[in-house]
Structures are given as structure tokens and as C-alpha cells.
Amino acid sequence: MIRVLIVDDEALVRSGLRMILEAAGDVVVVGEARDGEEAIGAAARLRPEVVLMDVRMPGMDGLTATGRLLRAAGPPKVVMVTTFDLDEYVHEALRLGAVGFLLKDTPPRELIAAVRTVAEGNAMLSPSVLKRLLGSFAHKAPSRAEVARHRLAALTAREEDVVRALARGLSNAEIGRELKLSEPTVKAHVSRLLAKLGLANRVQAAILVHDADLG
Structure with missing residues (x-):
């Protein structure tokens, strides 16, 4: 229960x-x-x-x-x-x-x-609701976007692909189908990129991507 x-x-x-x-x-x-x-x-x-x-x-x-x-x-x-x-x-x-x-x-x-x-x-990560929520912060201070981009620069190209898909609200299975990766591989990428970025969960990663105007 x-x-x-x-x-x-x-x-x-x-x-x-x-x-x-x-x-x-x-x-x-x-x-x-x-x-x-x-x-x-x-x-x-x-x-x-x-x-x-x-x-x-x-x-x-x-x-x-x-x-x-x-x-x-x-x-x-x-x-x-x-x-x-x-x-x-x-x-x-x-x-x-x-x-x-x-x-x-x-x-x-x-x-x-x-x-x-x-x-x-x-x-x-409901894509429609998350998009509307984050859209209310479209007029961000330039420094905030720059900080977000700097943090995301630590990711590999594949990790960036995964985090962009994650920010669109896709599940691990959906990300795997889109990027032609197995679900365990996607899960491993998500765990690594969260650790690299010092984030607690996927929602925080999605916010970072949107802050950087990459979502």
C-alpha cells in the first residue's frame, strides 16, 4: 500500500x-x-x-x-x-x-x-502542463540562461540528447525508442547526468534545460 x-x-x-x-x-x-x-x-x-x-x-x-x-x-x-x-x-x-x-x-x-x-x-512530467508552467518564465534574466547552459556543457553529446528528451516529458522507454537505445542504457544515462548536474530528479533537469532555452 x-x-x-x-x-x-x-x-x-x-x-x-x-x-x-x-x-x-x-x-x-x-x-x-x-x-x-x-x-x-x-x-x-x-x-x-x-x-x-x-x-x-x-x-x-x-x-x-x-x-x-x-x-x-x-x-x-x-x-x-x-x-x-x-x-x-x-x-x-x-x-x-x-x-x-x-x-x-x-x-x-x-x-x-x-x-x-x-x-x-x-x-x-506531464508534457502539456510542464510546458505551460515553464512557459511562464520565458522572460528570464540572461545570466540565468547562461548559468544553465554552462552547467549543461558538462554533459556528453549523448547525455544532452537524453536530457533534452527528458525535458519534453518522455519516459525512459520513449527516449530509448527515439534515440535507439535500450531502456537500461537510458536509465544509466539519466542517473549519470543527474549526478553530473547535482540534481535530485528529472523535474529539476527539465527545468534546467528550459532555463537554458534548449527545451
Whole structure:
């Protein structure tokens, strides 16, 4: 069973998410929290594998709580739950190490699939939503793009091919088909390039590629 903690200041939202997730059969909601402070305590006590974290809440917000959760030993996978008017906050959360984000109107089937995906250790990279999120940062400072390009220059040509495909939201299997590589080879390339770049997950790699205007 996948252990999930739901963090949202609205009781109706928490109840709705709980109902959807527990109908999946392989997910159990181990607890709920109304703000970031409660979330930190609940996560330490209940040890969830996945935390669904609202971005904007009274008291400690989701961004601050995410930073604190991910600095702890053995942290859970954090997925931000948001609306598009909060893109900037989500962008920062992904940089902190959150593994993805959901919109509050995500269909139930996609919500369940997302929880399963991150529980398996994969980042959520929905191409259409990620493109819209990162598109809100089209007017980046030149220095940020230059820094991103400098970091990516450490990659080999093949690793650059892989990271560009990764930034488009392709899975390892899809990258393998496109680049004519076996899936284990793609997985090895992803692991090496993340280590080279000092990144925690695929979402952070995708952001770096978009920062460099290479996506």
C-alpha cells in the first residue's frame, strides 16, 4: 500500500482527495494536515511515502513546508497541488526537490496514476502542463540562461540528447525508442547526468534545460 499524507487548508479538498485515493485499492491516506506546520509534524509521525502539498495555506505555506520536509532524513516524495495562478511558487518548489505538481481539477484517474508514479521513484512530467508552467518564465534574466547552459556543457553529446528528451516529458522507454537505445542504457544515462548536474530528479533537469532555452 502507498502511504499518502494530504495537506490542504480546505476540509472539502482533503475529503475529496482521500475519497479518490482510497478507492484505488493500493493507496492508503495515513493522515491529513491543514497547514505546513501540521504537515511537518504529521510526516515525522506517520512516515508517508507521498505528500500531496497545497501551495497556499494560512500559517506555514506549502513552499516553506516542502523545503523543511525535503531537508529531513528519509524525506517523502512531495507533490505540489496548485492552480496556474501560482506557477511561480510551484517552480520554486520543484527547485527545492518536489517531484511534480497536480492541478486541483486533475481527473481522479490521473491523480491516482500520479501518486503511483512518484511512489515508484519517478518524477511527474506531464508534457502539456510542464510546458505551460515553464512557459511562464520565458522572460528570464540572461545570466540565468547562461548559468544553465554552462552547467549543461558538462554533459556528453549523448547525455544532452537524453536530457533534452527528458525535458519534453518522455519516459525512459520513449527516449530509448527515439534515440535507439535500450531502456537500461537510458536509465544509466539519466542517473549519470543527474549526478553530473547535482540534481535530485528529472523535474529539476527539465527545468534546467528550459532555463537554458534548449527545451
